[in-house]
Amino acid sequence: MIKSPRCQLSLVYLNRAETTPELNEIPLPKTLPHNMDHITEMPVTPYCGRFAPSPTGPLHAGSLVAALASWLDARANGGRWFLRIEDVDVPRSVPGAADQIRRQLLACGLEWDDEVPAQRVRTQHYQAALETLLDRQRAYACACTRKQLEGQPLASDGARRYPGTCREGLPAGIEGRAIRFKVQAGEVCFDDRWLGTQCLDVSQDCGDFVLLRADGWFAYQLAVVVDDAEQGVTHVVRGRDLLTSTPRQIQLLQALSYIVPSYMHVPLVLNAAGEKLSKQTQAPALVPEQASKDIYAAMKTLQLPMADDLERWPVAEQLGWAIQHWPHRA
Numbered sequence: 001m002i003k004s005p006r007c008q009l010s011l012v013y014l015n016r017a018e019t020t021p022e023l024n025e026i027p028l029p030k031t032l033p034h035n036m037d038h039i040t041e042m043p044v045t046p047y048c049g050r051f052a053p054s055p056t057g058p059l060h061a062g063s064l065v066a067a068l069a070s071w072l073d074a075r076a077n078g079g080r081w082f083l084r085i086e087d088v089d090v091p092r093s094v095p096g097a098a099d100q101i102r103r104q105l106l107a108c109g110l111e112w113d114d115e116v117p118a119q120r121v122r123t124q125h126y127q128a129a130l131e132t133l134l135d136r137q138r139a140y141a142c143a144c145t146r147k148q149l150e151g152q153p154l155a156s157d158g159a160r161r162y163p164g165t166c167r168e169g170l171p172a173g174i175e176g177r178a179i180r181f182k183v184q185a186g187e188v189c190f191d192d193r194w195l196g197t198q199c200l201d202v203s204q205d206c207g208d209f210v211l212l213r214a215d216g217w218f219a220y221q222l223a224v225v226v227d228d229a230e231q232g233v234t235h236v237v238r239g240r241d242l243l244t245s246t247p248r249q250i251q252l253l254q255a256l257s258y259i260v261p262s263y264m265h266v267p268l269v270l271n272a273a274g275e276k277l278s279k280q281t282q283a284p285a286l287v288p289e290q291a292s293k294d295i296y297a298a299m300k301t302l303q304l305p306m307a308d309d310l311e312r313w314p315v316a317e318q319l320g321w322a323i324q325h326w327p328h329r330a
C-alpha cells in the first residue's frame with residue numbers, strides 16, 4: 001500500500017442487488033470498469049482533485065489556467081486538492097523547477113492540501129501495475145525501433161501510430177525493448193464536464209501505446225493512471241491538450257480494475273501564432289508581482305463572470321469571487 005495521503009480513506013463494497021435505498025442515493029461514478037459490473041466500489045469521502053505539473057520548467061499563463069481550474073473546481077465543490085510533481089520523465093526534469101512551481105502556485109494563492117510523493121520514488125507501484133497488465137495479457141514486449149515505425153501515420157499526440165507488429169509475440173531470439181499496452185478496439189466514450197460527451201477509438205488513433213520505454217523509464221500514461229487511482233483522485237481537471245490521452249487512460253484504468261474518475265478539459269491559452277503556450281513556444285514564466293493580473297487572465301480564459309476592477313483586486317479576493325461564480329458542480 002502507498003503511504004501517500006489519500007482522499008478515499010475507506011471504500012464501501014456493495015453488491016448492487018443488496019444496496020439500501022439510502023446508499024443508492026449516492027451518485028455512482030459515471031464509468032465503471034467493464035469487469036466490475038456486479039461490484040460497486042463507492043468513495044464515501046467526497047471530491048478529491050489534483051494538479052500534476054511536470055517539472056520541465058516554470059509555470060506560465062497556460063499552466064496557470066489548468067492549475068486554477070482544478071483548484072477552483074475542488075474548492076467550489078468542497079473538495080481536497082493535491083499537488084503532485086510528475087517527474088516520471090526524469091531525463092526531461094529540470095533541477096529547481098519543482099520548487100519554482102510551488103512558489104509560483106503560492107504567489108497565486110493556490111494552496112494545496114497535501115503534497116504527494118514525486119513519481120521518481122514510486123516506481124515500484126508502476127512496476128506492480130505493469131506486472132498485473134502482463135499477467136492479464138494486456139501488455140507485451142515490443143522490439144520495434146523508432147526507425148522501423150517511421151512510415152506510420154501520426155497519432156493525435158504527434159507520436160507514430162503503432163501497427164501492432166509485436167502483438168502476437170516476438171520471434172525466438174529477439175529481445176523486447178519496450179512494453180506496450182494492448183488496447184481494445186472500439187470507441188471509448190466519456191462525459192467531459194466542460195465539453196460534453198467525447199469519444200475516441202484508441203486503436204485507430206495511436207494503437208498499442210508504450211508503458212515502459214526503451215530507455216527504461218515508465219511512460220506518463222501508466223504513471224498518471226496508477227497515481228490518480230492510488231491517491232483516490234475522483235475528479236481530473238486539466239488542459240485540453242490532454243483530451244486524447246483520456247481514452248487511453250480510461251482503458252488502462254479499466255484493465256487494472258480501477259475506478260474511472262470524472263474528467264473536465266479546460267480551454268488552452270494560445271499565443272499570437274495560435275500555438276499552445278508552452279516552454280517550446282517560449283511562454284514567459286509567471287512572476288509573483290503579476291499574480292493578480294495572471295489570475296485575472298486565467299479567470300477570463302475559464303469564462304468566469306468579471307467584476308469591475310477585478311484585475312486590480314488582491315489575489316485572495318479574486319479567488320473568493322471565482323469560487324463563488326464557478327458554474328461547474330461535481
Ligand SMILES: [Zn+2]
Pocket residue numbers: 141142143144164165166167
Ligand atoms: Zn513492436
